[in-house]
Amino acid sequence: MKKLIYILISFLLLSCSNSDLFEDEARHDLWLVHEGAELPIVVEGNTNSKVFLILLHGGPGGSSQEFNAGSKPFSDLIEEDFAAVYYDQRNAGLARGEWDPEKLTIEQHIEDLDLVIDLLYHKFGTDIKIFLAGHSWGGYLGTAYLLNEERQSKVKAFINIDGAIHRDKRNRHCLEYMIEIAEEQIADDTNVENWTNLKNDAEEELSRNVMYDEKKESIPNALISRSQVYIEQDGLVTFNSNSPLSSAYRDNYDPLLILINDRKGTLIEQMYLYDLIIESNLERITLPVLSVYGKYDVVTAFEQGEYLLDGISTPSQDKRMILLEKSGHSSMKNEPVDLAMEIIEWIETYQ
């Protein structure tokens, strides 16, 4: 009987020990309750590596599921080597809580992210290594987060995936880049009529020299949508993604919630003002930065990545720009394996 009690006590102690935290195929479902929001943080993969990659989703108003449920070729590779941290921002994705438009600010998102990072250190120990990656708006948020030295010290390196780093410049960059693609396609005698019309419309928009704001973005955004259609029609990008449907039952993917919980509030409007803060503080960033863009990304052209790399003070050997040849704006769905391999290589260099 005594033996049985010892065995039971040992079992209970072991089951509560840190060994559960660190496994080759771990899964931890955490929630951060902060300022009215309930933010889901899913840690999945190889926590034994003690390397945690936080994936910031796009939008504003997207979901971290963009890296996971529908992009298994990407997430499986990342999770094999490291712990992927899928975090949904407030009023987006699977996040819940109360609705308070006053809290939907860039500053609040930075504060939330800072607490997510602190929570990971609290939960998994201060000896873990945290890497930050952001896609599209996530790239913007990641950059904004890193402008402060204290916050920057919590992160080993940053991976900017198709990030919109400067909202205002982004419109002009996209228009110029779609003209370049149009000229290439016309020279190649492909889809000539459509590309010619698009080129003319983009040139006309550029010649208007518009000072953009959220409302005036609608014209470049419409041209971007058109160019994305032609890019797909011409087979310039590939797709390697899976149906997220099975994740709706086996995992925490909720398509109905994600579809509707897509609230930008005034975040895009705020980005136009915050551009100035980013511009004047970019040189404070000194950590290693990898910028990965799709060659056919017309939503956030690769010039956005160059703008980031040119502006930061990171030594040139620790910053790098990569163009994925067959990708558009969502390289985790276009070339997930190539993207994952680039990220893994980058993390292995700086872990």
Added chain:
Amino acid sequence: MGGVFMRILICLIFVSQSNFLLAQDTISHSDKNIGINYFGELGLRPGIEIDCGFPLWNRESMKEKKKRKVQQYLHFRPSIAYYFYARNSNNFLLAPKLNYQLRFAKASNGRYFFIESSVKIGYLRKSLIGEKYRLTDGNFEEVKRAGTNSIVLGSGFDFGGYVSKSIDWLIGFDYFIESTQDRLILHRFVAKLGVRKKL
């Protein structure tokens, strides 16, 4: 304001559930039944529903040519359901329903087939799965009972039939709108499969 409205509505739902249960004691006990259903949100998120039917009104007519009885019932059906959303939440739904049933019975042996539709209003409690943390005085502390509250409004369509004198089978589909604390309107679809036992 929204929070106050939600609290009042939740109280009303609780009161109506219990009030109707008590009130039914004075009405005829015939055709009271209890149901137990598989309750699959989005079809495959597993759950269970228990409901109870109390007759409010009924009417019967005979189709002499087809030797068939047509019966109509209006039931009040308070229900409680639980469904599991993997790695996200445990969900508890409390919803009184008003249920109209059209039953076609063979006069010869009393066997029947029925179709029914229902409307419901309810309260949904989502209890989040996982470890929940909050920053208090610079330290993270675990939060107990984190979750969200919603009001639901919905309708359903079922069909079923005779198994034995006291048992019916049932297949059904529910649709409900979930109005959440974070001011979202979510659409929920449920598939049901179950049995009802007459009391």
